[in-house]
Amino acid sequence: MLDTIIKNGLIATESGVLPAGQSIGISDGKISAIGYEIPEGPETKVIDALGAYITPGGVDSHVHLAQRNAPTGDNWETGTRSAVAGGTTTVLAFASQTKEMGSLFPVLEDYHNKSREQCYCDYGFHFILTNPTEKILNEELPAIAKYEGITSVKLYMTYELYKLSDRQLLETMLACQSLGLTTMIHAENSDIIEFLIQGLERNGHTDPFFHAIAGPKIAEDEASYRAIRLAELMGAPVLLVHVSSDGAIKHIRDAQTRLLPIHAETCPHYLFLLSERLRAHEHDDFHGAKSVCSPPLRHHLEDLEGLWNGIANDTFTVFSSDHAPTKYDHPRGKKAGIINGIPKFSKIPKGIPGIETRLSLLFSESEGCLPTSQARLSLERFVQLTSGNPARLYGLTSKGAIMPGLDADLVIWHPQNQGERIISQDNLHHDVDYTPFEGMRVRNWPRFTILRGEVVWNADENRVTGVKGFGKYLKRDNGRVLVGKLGRQPAGMIEGERDLWRPKTVVQ
Numbered sequence: 181m182l183d184t185i186i187k188n189g190l191i192a193t194e195s196g197v198l199p200a201g202q203s204i205g206i207s208d209g210k211i212s213a214i215g216y217e218i219p220e221g222p223e224t225k226v227i228d229a230l231g232a233y234i235t236p237g238g239v240d241s242h243v244h245l246a247q248r249n250a251p252t253g254d255n256w257e258t259g260t261r262s263a264v265a266g267g268t269t270t271v272l273a274f275a276s277q278t279k280e281m282g283s284l285f286p287v288l289e290d291y292h293n294k295s296r297e298q299c300y301c302d303y304g305f306h307f308i309l310t311n312p313t314e315k316i317l318n319e320e321l322p323a324i325a326k327y328e329g330i331t332s333v334k335l336y337m338t339y340e341l342y343k344l345s346d347r348q349l350l351e352t353m354l355a356c357q358s359l360g361l362t363t364m365i366h367a368e369n370s371d372i373i374e375f376l377i378q379g380l381e382r383n384g385h386t387d388p389f390f391h392a393i394a395g396p397k398i399a400e401d402e403a404s405y406r407a408i409r410l411a412e413l414m415g416a417p418v419l420l421v422h423v424s425s426d427g428a429i430k431h432i433r434d435a436q437t438r439l440l441p442i443h444a445e446t447c448p449h450y451l452f453l454l455s456e457r458l459r460a461h462e463h464d465d466f467h468g469a470k471s472v473c474s475p476p477l478r479h480h481l482e483d484l485e486g487l488w489n490g491i492a493n494d495t496f497t498v499f500s501s502d503h504a505p506t507k508y509d510h511p512r513g514k515k516a517g518i519i520n521g522i523p524k525f526s527k528i529p530k531g532i533p534g535i536e537t538r539l540s541l542l543f544s545e546s547e548g549c550l551p552t553s554q555a556r557l558s559l560e561r562f563v564q565l566t567s568g569n570p571a572r573l574y575g576l577t578s579k580g581a582i583m584p585g586l587d588a589d590l591v592i593w594h595p596q597n598q599g600e601r602i603i604s605q606d607n608l609h610h611d612v613d614y615t616p617f618e619g620m621r622v623r624n625w626p627r628f629t630i631l632r633g634e635v636v637w638n639a640d641e642n643r644v645t646g647v648k649g650f651g652k653y654l655k656r657d658n659g660r661v662l663v664g665k666l667g668r669q670p671a672g673m674i675e676g677e678r679d680l681w682r683p684k685t686v687v688q
């Protein structure tokens with residue numbers, strides 16, 4: 181018998197909105213039926229979604245929670261509480277190796293300890309590799325993929341404490357390719373950024389705004405291109421994270437046209453915010469630190485347009501928050517960037533919060549809220565970018581679609597033309613003291629968030645109704661390549677050329 185039935189909603193899938201009048205039946209946390217006349221029992225709970233869209237629960241595949249290097253801001257409890265209040269039912273956050281750690285197992289244990297029984301939504305880990313030793317690549321990653329279901333890694337091309345050499349990128353991409361793992365890349369040219377920081381500081385330009393000058397689009401373009409070519413040589417599928425520049429988009433699009441498996445992600449702040457946010461506020465010179473993220477916000481409206489085009493035209497595979505929560509008014513938060521009373525932008529912790537506002541901001545610009553002619557993206561694209569694609573790309577086989585057999589993770593929006601909200605720190609559930617989206621109007625907000633059949637956010641009651649610890653750790657399968665083809669040879673290679681240098685243990 182059904183536990184819950186959701187009636188009268190408009191069920192949005194990746195291939196369109198289902199004909200009206202159908203219901204979703206839920207039993208044991210799974211979607212058990214979709215159709216017109218699903219019989220309900222006496223105990224079945226009925227939710228009326230009349231006039232409202234229903235989308236799959238959000239999958240936010242780029243989130244930072246209680247990372248070792250981030251002393252303030254959200255832990256797993258507060259971060260996932262904020263997630264469900266904004267319609268997200270699954271998060272993938274980072275477990276970060278530090279350079280002196282020669283094994284990933286203590287890292288894993290540490291992050292399990294921090295997250296176990298703390299979460300309001302389901303969750304998994306990506307590894308950040310800062311020291312990819314042979315032992316890690318050849319022994320630990322295969323074991324961790326198999327037994328822990330961690331099937332993706334993130335690599336950095338910048339930051340002293342994180343960055344890998346091109347040689348290390350090649351080795352890691354190759355190992356991941358052979359295991360069927362997805363490699364995520366933070367692509368910015370480290371030397372360009374360091375050079376510019378030094379020059380800016382020498383000339384006394386140390387206010388938060390100059391962060392946007394120290395990380396120009398060229399630094400991202402160059403590193404993105406390099407990452408793509410390294411991946412091409414290895415035949416490895418990669419995802420470029422938090423893409424913010426039109427030059428990078430061009431390289432990605434070009435690679436995709438050549439059928440390379442190059443995926444791309446962008447984030448709300450790059451679609452909505454400009455570098456002017458980094459400037460001093462009339463009452464607070466350091467206010468711009470709230471919008472310091474890497475890559476930095478860009479300068480011009482055309483920059484935003486370029487990203488919206490990538491959203492609409494399929495260049496982007498996923499839309500994630502890059503929720504990187506750092507308190508503003510805290511000596512180890514953003515204000516760590518004030519040294520002896522003087523602002524120093526290079527010392528400001530990078531990143532901004534956005535786990536709760538991600539879905540509403542994008543939904544607001546979609547056909548879910550606007551006529552097709554005015555919408556930035558279709559409802560189908562919304563579903564792909566916010567849940568279907570991240571679920572497939574990262575091997576979350578029970579998530580990402582409204583389909584019988586999958587977890588009953590759903591967002592029921594307010595009926596159309598209702599549910600408008602002004603985003604305000606006062607209404608958010610994170611443990612950060614600001615939102616960079618303060619004052620922005622969204623056209624709708626999740627009315628109910630449902631995780632495995634349970635209502636975990638109820639906007640009518642204006643409260644998180646889920647329970648801490650209900651969120652489960654997700655072991656993932658290998659992800660699927662969503663663009664391009666595996667095994668493509670770079671133009672000009674001879675047949676079998678890779679086999680001449682590939683280790684014999686690596687299977688194609």
Ligand code: DUC
Binds near residue numbers: 421474475502504532
């Ligand atoms: N990279 C991220 O992925 N998030 C925040 C800051 C950064 O550099």
Ligand code: ZN
Binds near residue numbers: 422474
């Ligand atoms: Zn990054």
Ligand code: ZN
Binds near residue numbers: 461462463
């Ligand atoms: Zn003011």
Ligand code: ZN
Binds near residue numbers: 242243244502503504
């Ligand atoms: Zn990030």
